[in-house]
Amino acid sequence: MAALTIHDICCSYNGKPVLDGLSLQVESNEIMCLLGASGCGKTTLLKAVAGLLPVSRGEIAINGQPVNANGRAVVPEERNIGMIFQDYALFPHLNVAQNVAFGLQSKESNKALIHKRVEEVLDLVNLAGLGDRYPHQLSGGQQQRVAIARALICKPQLMLLDEPFSNIDTQVRMRLIGEIRALLKEQGISAIFVTHSKEEAFAFSDKLALFREGHIEQVGRPQTLYQQPQTPFVADFLGQSNYVPARVHDHHTLVTPMGPIVSELAIEAAPGSEGQLLLRPRQIQLSEAEQGNGRVLEQQFLGAHTRCLVECQGLVLEVSVNEPLPAVSQVQVSITPHALTFFPDHAERQREVA
Numbered sequence: 383m384a385a386l387t388i389h390d391i392c393c394s395y396n397g398k399p400v401l402d403g404l405s406l407q408v409e410s411n412e413i414m415c416l417l418g419a420s421g422c423g424k425t426t427l428l429k430a431v432a433g434l435l436p437v438s439r440g441e442i443a444i445n446g447q448p449v450n451a452n453g454r455a456v457v458p459e460e461r462n463i464g465m466i467f468q469d470y471a472l473f474p475h476l477n478v479a480q481n482v483a484f485g486l487q488s489k490e491s492n493k494a495l496i497h498k499r500v501e502e503v504l505d506l507v508n509l510a511g512l513g514d515r516y517p518h519q520l521s522g523g524q525q526q527r528v529a530i531a532r533a534l535i536c537k538p539q540l541m542l543l544d545e546p547f548s549n550i551d552t553q554v555r556m557r558l559i560g561e562i563r564a565l566l567k568e569q570g571i572s573a574i575f576v577t578h579s580k581e582e583a584f585a586f587s588d589k590l591a592l593f594r595e596g597h598i599e600q601v602g603r604p605q606t607l608y609q610q611p612q613t614p615f616v617a618d619f620l621g622q623s624n625y626v627p628a629r630v631h632d633h634h635t636l637v638t639p640m641g642p643i644v645s646e647l648a649i650e651a652a653p654g655s656e657g658q659l660l661l662r663p664r665q666i667q668l669s670e671a672e673q674g675n676g677r678v679l680e681q682q683f684l685g686a687h688t689r690c691l692v693e694c695q696g697l698v699l700e701v702s703v704n705e706p707l708p709a710v711s712q713v714q715v716s717i718t719p720h721a722l723t724f725f726p727d728h729a730e731r732q733r734e735v736a
């Protein structure tokens with residue numbers, strides 16, 4: 383059964399629709415990321431799921447249970463969800479153990495049991511022994527772990543995380559993302575996670591829903607969205623894109639200024655269609671060659687890789703290579719064999735008109 387089903391919902395602020403006919407499904411034990419620019423409606427969707435914002439049309443079901451059927455909205459505390467916010471939202475006057483126990487106290491009166499659960503969840507988030515500290519005595523990463531422990535203590539079926547890592551410094555962030563992801567998986571908790579950072583989205587999620595002005599442009603595995611984006615918007619949002627003018631020759635070959643390029647999978651557009659071939663910087667290879675078809679214009683050494691700007695047949699391409707090339711090199715530019723992504727020119731125009 384799906385952990386969350388959102389069907390055709392509408393949400394507005396002061397009569398102005400922010401989400402209009404949006405649908406999304408999160409499978410059991412799946413982490414779904416809502417990714418998008420500021421103001422595109424990610425937090426609005428999270429609030430609608432949490433029951434903090436009314437839904438004017440459509441249905442939401444959590445683990446198969448409708449939460450807004452027949453005009454009656456289930457209150458947030460009865461939705462069995464855990465919420466984690468960017469600013470941790472801890473009570474400053476309560477210590478760690480008291481903060482964590484807070485949600486359970488309204489449901490459980492046995493103090494020994496509450497104490498045992500607090501110890502268990504603090505252990506889960508690697509904060510064992512810090513129950514007596516106050517929030518101001520903890521680092522940002524530790525405070526966010528307290529917030530997670532507080533959400534976990536009520537054994538939620540679904541966790542909603544709103545930009546939980548944006549206040550954590552970059553050194554700690556990737557480690558915390560890995561730990562929390564492992565924890566959710568281990569506990570079998572499904573989650574929706576809001577961010578505008580693609581790096582966080584890639585590292586944390588099983589699936590990614592890319593938002594664009596209140597609708598979802600594409601949903602799928604992060605790797606699929608990166609490698610096979612359905613629109614230039616998705617391609618550009620998720621990484622550096624090179625666009626090469628191309629014409630479909632047959633279902634496996636594009637004709638480009640760099641010569642014919644063969645796709646590992648069939649190209650869906652009809653032969654004769656004009657459009658743009660998308661090439662990621664890692665899908666282009668350079669090898670030093672005196673008579674090569676390209677010339678390195680600029681290089682930036684970035685540690686793990688080097689970014690090169692290369693001129694080839696009148697095009698300027700961004701290429702990512704492992705090692706810097708000798709200055710002012712002449713190179714042979716070739717394309718790594720892969721399933722090509724081709725955007726027919728008319729498709730984007732049709733989308734703009736729609």
Ligand SMILES: Nc1ncnc2c1ncn2[C@@H]1O[C@H](COP(=O)(O)OP(=O)(O)OP(=O)(O)O)[C@@H](O)[C@H]1O
Nearest residue numbers: 395396400418419420421422423424425426427578
């Ligand atoms: N309480 C509110 N009253 C009126 N308009 C609101 C309110 N909250 C959000 N909005 C508007 O709704 C739209 C979507 O906001 P939302 O907070 O969902 O975006 P977001 O994608 O989460 O952005 P961010 O990444 O900046 O948090 C924005 O245009 C915002 O200005």
